[in-house]
Amino acid sequence: MQKRKLLSVGVLAIAGVAIISGCRVGDLTTTVAKAVTARPTPIPNGSITIAAVGDIMLGSTSINESFLPPNDGRDMLKAVTPVIAAADIAFGNLEGPMLEGGTSAKCAALAVPNPTPTPTPNPNEPPKPIRCFAFRMPTHYGQYLKDAGFDVLSLANNHSLDFGDIGRISTRKVLDELGIKHAGSDRNKYSTAYLEAKGKTIAFIGFAHNTVVPNVNDLVFARQLVTAARKKADIVVVSFHGGAEGIAAQNVPRQTEMYVGEKRGNLPLFSRTVIDAGADLVLGHGPHVLRGMEIYKGRLIIYSMGNFATYGMFNLKGAQGISAIFEITLGDDGKFLTGRIHPTKQEARGIPVLDPTAAAIKKLRQLSTADFGRSAPKISDDGTISGDRMP
Numbered sequence: 001m002q003k004r005k006l007l008s009v010g011v012l013a014i015a016g017v018a019i020i021s022g023c024r025v026g027d028l029t030t031t032v033a034k035a036v037t038a039r040p041t042p043i044p045n046g047s048i049t050i051a052a053v054g055d056i057m058l059g060s061t062s063i064n065e066s067f068l069p070p071n072d073g074r075d076m077l078k079a080v081t082p083v084i085a086a087a088d089i090a091f092g093n094l095e096g097p098m099l100e101g102g103t104s105a106k107c108a109a110l111a112v113p114n115p116t117p118t119p120t121p122n123p124n125e126p127p128k129p130i131r132c133f134a135f136r137m138p139t140h141y142g143q144y145l146k147d148a149g150f151d152v153l154s155l156a157n158n159h160s161l162d163f164g165d166i167g168r169i170s171t172r173k174v175l176d177e178l179g180i181k182h183a184g185s186d187r188n189k190y191s192t193a194y195l196e197a198k199g200k201t202i203a204f205i206g207f208a209h210n211t212v213v214p215n216v217n218d219l220v221f222a223r224q225l226v227t228a229a230r231k232k233a234d235i236v237v238v239s240f241h242g243g244a245e246g247i248a249a250q251n252v253p254r255q256t257e258m259y260v261g262e263k264r265g266n267l268p269l270f271s272r273t274v275i276d277a278g279a280d281l282v283l284g285h286g287p288h289v290l291r292g293m294e295i296y297k298g299r300l301i302i303y304s305m306g307n308f309a310t311y312g313m314f315n316l317k318g319a320q321g322i323s324a325i326f327e328i329t330l331g332d333d334g335k336f337l338t339g340r341i342h343p344t345k346q347e348a349r350g351i352p353v354l355d356p357t358a359a360a361i362k363k364l365r366q367l368s369t370a371d372f373g374r375s376a377p378k379i380s381d382d383g384t385i386s387g388d389r390m391p
Helices: 007-018 023-037 082-086 107-109 139-148 162-176 219-232 265-278 359-375
Strands: 048-057 089-094 152-155 180-183 192-197 200-207 235-241 283-284 293-296 299-302 307-310 322-330 338-349 352-353 384-386
Touching: 007 265, 048 082, 082 139, 082 219, 089 139, 089 235, 107 192, 139 162, 162 180, 180 192, 180 200, 200 219, 219 235, 219 265, 219 338, 235 265, 265 283, 265 299, 283 322, 283 359, 293 307, 293 359, 299 338, 307 322, 307 338, 322 359, 338 359
Parallel strands: 048 089, 048 307, 089 152, 152 180, 200 235, 235 283, 283 299
Antiparallel strands: 048 322, 192 200, 293 299, 322 338, 338 352, 338 384
8 A cells, every 4th residue: 555645736736726716826725835834744765644633524414415525525625635645554433334224312393393392491593503423424425435545444432332233334335335444333243444555454443432332431342452453454443432522621631531421441541552452553533622632551542532524414613613633653663653644623613723833732741741751752843742851
């Protein structure tokens, strides 16, 4: 799998998006200059570069088509494609099923034509529509993920079951037909995905906080899955969907987190446990905000990569609207070598673009230092991640 492209291709792609978006010709030089700074960094021979992002939900038909992006989603990922597609492997968390039809237990009221709107306390206000936080992406949106360069997706999260087993089966079928690997769809057959890159085998294991998929609270089973993957793969990557959600959940506690009555993991304990068992990289998602990073035994842990591309139904205010593409370079032995934070934000109702304010870099540096001290990686102003602060 050789996906690295010439720098000029990525620059032209981003510049083209800028023109389509309405930038003046006089602004083009500035736009291209910013695009250059967002390109992947050179890597040593024999190493593997992984581009990782957090939650992806490209639009939902679970209520009606007003929750789908413009132009049927064709342009939604274009501004970030050059960075994603340049990596040897690109990973993300697919937050919800890809399915045509079906019903959701979460949205039983919406199965009735013209459902009664929820009551509003002010009779002078227009009725508020029923909101159902069950997600269902059109199946043809899978091609947009393929075109953006994604190679493997986690299906281990609390929305993958929004349309029951039929939704999980449909999602796997869509991804299989596109050649996109998937991990964490259930506890057994679909827990681990294996990919080949640069002559190496890389395993991805997906965890979440329900009983259908590998559970982030079950450390014994987590060790077993990592140990099994270690026997087959040169590099093992663990992905987890865990932790509380929202603005108040930006810091990482060293205890089991509870949210809406669910145990969502003691994430520092989980992450160190899987690394002790043989994992080389831990990628977190679920809180819908960025969380800090640490380095443990020479391995990088990212506790939350935030909302990456979540159209129409997510709260994207403040910290919930900023995210990043994490470019991570691992050595032959899986050890963390270097990385790069490509800061992003979501515009309008949830379209990801590169963020010239670099808000994610500043936020990640602040959170990493506050939560992990000397075990936090060093994060430079340009987003470079290094292990200089390792104890």
